Amino acid sequence: MDQPDPSELLTRVIESMDSGEDRPQQRQMVEAVDRAFRTRTHLAVQGPTGVGKSVAYLLPAITSARSHADARTIVVTSSKALQDQLGERDLPFLADALDVPFRFAVLKGRSNYLCQAAVAETRVQLGRGEEQQTLDLGVGWDGDGSVPEVRAPDPMLRVELDRLLEWAGTTPTGELAELADPPSDAAWSALSVGPGECVGASRCGYAAECFSEQARERAGGADIVVVNAHLYAADVQAGGQLLPAHDHLVIDEAHEFEDAMVGALGVSMTGWRIRRLAQVHDRCVADAPTVAMAIGAAADAVDDALEQVFGKVSSDRGSGRLTGELPDVIADALTRADLAVDRAVTSLREVHKAAGNAPMSAAAHRFERAIRNCDGVSDDLHALRDDLHPGQVRWISEGRRGRFALNLTRIDIGPTLRATAWERPVAEDSRDAATDDGDGSGGPTVVMCSATLDPGTAGRLGLRAEYLAVDSPFDFRRHGLLYVPRLPRPNAEAWPDAVVDELVHVIERCGGRTLALFTSHRMLRRTVDAVRDRLPDADVLAQGDAPNRVLQERFLANEHTSLFATASFWTGISSPGTTCSAVVVDKIPFPVPTDPIVEARCDAVGADRAFMEVSVPAAGVQLAQGVGRLIRTATDRGVVAVLDPRLAEARYRARI
Numbered sequence: 020m021d022q023p024d025p026s027e028l029l030t031r032v033i034e035s036m037d038s039g040e041d042r043p044q045q046r047q048m049v050e051a052v053d054r055a056f057r058t059r060t061h062l063a064v065q066g067p068t069g070v071g072k073s074v075a076y077l078l079p080a081i082t083s084a085r086s087h088a089d090a091r092t093i094v095v096t097s098s099k100a101l102q103d104q105l106g107e108r109d110l111p112f113l114a115d116a117l118d119v120p121f122r123f124a125v126l127k128g129r130s131n132y133l134c135q136a137a138v139a140e141t142r143v144q145l146g147r148g149e150e151q152q153t154l155d156l157g158v159g160w161d162g163d164g165s166v167p168e169v170r171a172p173d174p175m176l177r178v179e180l181d182r183l184l185e186w187a188g189t190t191p192t193g194e195l196a197e198l199a200d201p202p203s204d205a206a207w208s209a210l211s212v213g214p215g216e217c218v219g220a221s222r223c224g225y226a227a228e229c230f231s232e233q234a235r236e237r238a239g240g241a242d243i244v245v246v247n248a249h250l251y252a253a254d255v256q257a258g259g260q261l262l263p264a265h266d267h268l269v270i271d272e273a274h275e276f277e278d279a280m281v282g283a284l285g286v287s288m289t290g291w292r293i294r295r296l297a298q299v300h301d302r303c304v305a306d307a308p309t310v311a312m313a314i315g316a317a318a319d320a321v322d323d324a325l326e327q328v329f330g331k332v333s334s335d336r337g338s339g340r341l342t343g344e345l346p347d348v349i350a351d352a353l354t355r356a357d358l359a360v361d362r363a364v365t366s367l368r369e370v371h372k373a374a375g376n377a378p379m380s381a382a383a384h385r386f387e388r389a390i391r392n393c394d395g396v397s398d399d400l401h402a403l404r405d406d407l408h409p410g411q412v413r414w415i416s417e418g419r420r421g422r423f424a425l426n427l428t429r430i431d432i433g434p435t436l437r438a439t440a441w442e443r444p445v446a447e448d449s450r451d452a453a454t455d456d457g458d459g460s461g462g463p464t465v466v467m468c469s470a471t472l473d474p475g476t477a478g479r480l481g482l483r484a485e486y487l488a489v490d491s492p493f494d495f496r497r498h499g500l501l502y503v504p505r506l507p508r509p510n511a512e513a514w515p516d517a518v519v520d521e522l523v524h525v526i527e528r529c530g531g532r533t534l535a536l537f538t539s540h541r542m543l544r545r546t547v548d549a550v551r552d553r554l555p556d557a558d559v560l561a562q563g564d565a566p567n568r569v570l571q572e573r574f575l576a577n578e579h580t581s582l583f584a585t586a587s588f589w590t591g592i593s594s595p596g597t598t599c600s601a602v603v604v605d606k607i608p609f610p611v612p613t614d615p616i617v618e619a620r621c622d623a624v625g626a627d628r629a630f631m632e633v634s635v636p637a638a639g640v641q642l643a644q645g646v647g648r649l650i651r652t653a654t655d656r657g658v659v660a661v662l663d664p665r666l667a668e669a670r671y672r673a674r675i
């Protein structure tokens with residue numbers, strides 16, 4: 020079949036399933052995406068849970084590839100887990116169910132694959148004589164402070180590296196996700212490269228056997244390439260050098276895309292990140308201790324400066340925005356750090372040249388990685404010291420173990436995306452074949468979809484997109500009940516006790532089966548303690564008592580269990596069936612107004628419009644995500660209780 024019709028393919032897919040169901044909402048979305056691709060019109064689709072969104076955008080992508088030679092679709096997911104789900108489940112299923120040939124590939128960032136240069140270097144190091152077995156490998160790429168430092172001989176790390184090196188000799192993909200037992204950060208970072216560390220295939224002596232290059236090659240030959248938002252952001256920053264040219268771009272879980280881009284397109288600096296360069300340098304140049312000392316002192320100065328200023332600007336949420344000029348004490352510390360890093364680069368270049376290493380030996384790679392590490396820190400130091408441009412926001416955050424970070428990003432990412440992504444040229448042959456009566460931007464057709472998509476999202480991302488809200492396939496009127504009790508408002512003294520009363524009532528009436536979602540850890544802890552006191556025989560789990568995965572498994576395994584949670588459980592749990600019969604939300608989840616990015620967004624639209632244009636839409640999306648945990652299949656039933664009377668009384672309730 021030369022020009023398959025996606026609606027016809029959907030029929031075949033449904034017929035191939037044991038309990039396939041023809042849902043008009045899914046068919047509507049298939050047709051809308053197909054039309055968008057054919058007319059090159061951007062589209063934003065809100066498709067509630069149960070519509071079958073993945074299949075609804077994948078089928079038009081398949082038909083587009085068949086209809087126009089080389090018409091490629093990039094699918095951007097919000098997480099690697101969703102990426103793997105598409106690559107390991109949905110796409111293989113469609114390939115089996117349809118007699119339409121198409122090629123697909125999953126592509127991740129370089130740090131997800133073994134680097135053959137790093138593998139070769141580690142092999143050399145582990146092959147030293149017994150008395151020289153000092154593993155100076157704890158110099159990983161992860162700049163967020165999560166990589167443990169390893170200075171001394173570490174037998175455990177050595178055992179782990181030996182195991183990984185054995186695997187490196189047999190793995191077909193070299194991909195981290197292949198390992199059932201994930202390695203430690205220290206071990207993996209010794210065998211992989213982080214952003215900016217790769218010397219590039221054209222200069223690398225190991226390029227022919229490089230796993231990430233092979234993955235990119237597979238992506239280059241695929242009709243559908245699945246990437247995650249971080250890799251997409253890296254591609255935007257690299258001016259489109261990382262991903263193959265594409266005709267269509269599908270952004271899944273698009274409600275998270277804006278924040279993901281804002282985060283990924285920013286920079287962050289900690290004293291730890293600077294201090295780590297001393298190790299990186301010493302690994303290459305053993306006899307220049309003053310360089311490492313200068314770096315260490317500069318890192319201490321950055322830590323001290325950030326801590327000092329943080330005390331003056333912080334909110335109670337662990338961050339403080341810096342408007343206007345950078346405080347002198349921070350600017351001076353960054354300058355000092357830049358000089359120390361510069362000195363390290365000079366030292367590395369001198370020794371690298373003097374040693375006369377062949378350009379692509381394992382040792383040369385070590386120097387290249389070290390220099391690139393230093394250059395990356397130096398670039399970010401410069402960016403952080405520059406004057407703020409309109410649309411930029413700079414702030415200090417307090418992380419784990421009291422580490423402070425200086426951060427910079429921009430909230431108006433629309434112009435950046437428009438210039439670097441939306442208007443990127445597509446392949447000429449498929450462009451000629453398409454009907455170009457869209458908005459004339461000249462780049463790929465963008466389709467955004469999510470169960471909860473604010474109509475303003477596309478505009479903020481710099482896109483003019485048609486908006487389509489697909490109905491839910493579930494009969495909420497018959498299967499769901501919304502309960503908003505008459506309680507005091509959340510700022511009233513009596514509200515916390517009223518929340519406890521309501522939760523006790525709901526858990527008793529439902530026999531457990533309750534997912535309670537809180538907007539703060541403090542409120543969660545206070546409430547769970549009180550509920551456990553009142554219901555000593557009830558099995559009430561609370562986030563923080565065990566890893567999230569364990570809590571989720573226990574909640575899903577026993578329908579008499581209740582789970583009290585915050586943050587990630589608003590979106591990250593699916594409990595079809597009778598294990599979840601009540602979703603209780605403590606209050607409308609407005610974004611924290613003192614969050615630097617929220618504050619900057621509010622400033623950008625003006626104080627009089629900030630609440631309705633920033634806070635209310637964000638709260639609506641988050642509330643819908645939380646409430647969406649309840650009805651996951653056509654037979655699910657239950658109650659949503661929102662213990663915040665503003666949902667029934669406030670003037671903005673209709674917007675939410």
Ligand code: SF4
Pocket residue numbers: 129133134135136137212216217218219220223224225226229230231232
């Ligand atoms: S091109 Fe070379 S340095 Fe880059 S990831 Fe591949 S093997 Fe490593």
